[in-house]
Amino acid sequence: MSDVLDERAAEAAGRVDRLLGRLGDLADPEARSLAEDLVRAVSDLYGAGLARVVQLTARSAGLPGDHPACGCLEALTEDELVGGLLALHDLHPSDLRARVERAVAGVVDGRDGSDATVLEVDGSRGRVRVRLLVAATALTGPDQVERRLRRALASAAPELEEVVVERPPVPTPVRLLARR
Template sequence: MSRGGEDFDGQVARLQGLLAALDGVGEPAAADAARELVQVVIEMHGMALSELMSLIGEAGAQPADTLPPKLAANPRVRGLLLLHDLHPDDLATRAGQALDRLRPHLAVQGVRAELAGVANGAVRVTLTASGQKSNRPSAEVLRREIEETLLDMAPDATDLVIDGLETASGAQEVYVPISAIARAG
């Protein structure tokens, strides 16, 4: 048996031992929750592996190097790859891809986003204004859009720092209608 097989068999035995130990837990609710947690994780892995098998089947006779990007693009498979540190792209690449996905949406709103860098798991994004403030969303909306997109592509980021958020948002500009300042005649 190969070394990898021994490791796998050992992990299976360990899992079985831990599940058996749940029977000895004095809190039935805690034991039930732990069993359900294991079941959910297994089901999630099963869904991701099903998607993986479908993608492999669809690849057919295509060159092998076309498969990793397809696997990484699938949300279920991407999550599994990230969970097990098998994703083909590093954090900086995935953070850049998240911004690439968001860039057209932000451009319509008069905001430009650039990846300033990634250090120790923290992603730094710089925002600049590129249009009229009247088109720009609030700082809160901008932050949420960036966080959600980054979380989808790079959930392993430990922090997100957004420079220029207040300046790039439309929150600071206040419009006063001309009728409010014109003299009543």
């Protein structure tokens, strides 16, 4: 995706978050309920359109329905924005665990000695638990890696309500003094 499209998507997502926050602050419960219904209806409409895109993409590849083997569909699922929207509308061909593990592997690849392990994926509770080990030799610190991990999980699995990242305590360096 181009930088301009990424920027527009990020701006739109930020605007949606701000507007939803303001929506919750409305004093009139009827107005708030009406606005929430409108947001749901628009989201449902876009979800139906996205479902049609998935169906037509698979059909154009000669596959039945929304067959996940379609190369075009696979490319769509790998896009951060589109893949997240597919997951949000329950159209993603990969299950929650696969999406979580792919997101974790994309952030922590082990090349710098860091590691992450998916400990729990509970779709019914919308919860995931990950153990994150960031090597002292890593170019980025544990806080930055954790932020990247949380962003990747939010994109790959927007249905998650709770992301628990366990990080073992950083050992305190011990300085040995030589005897004189």
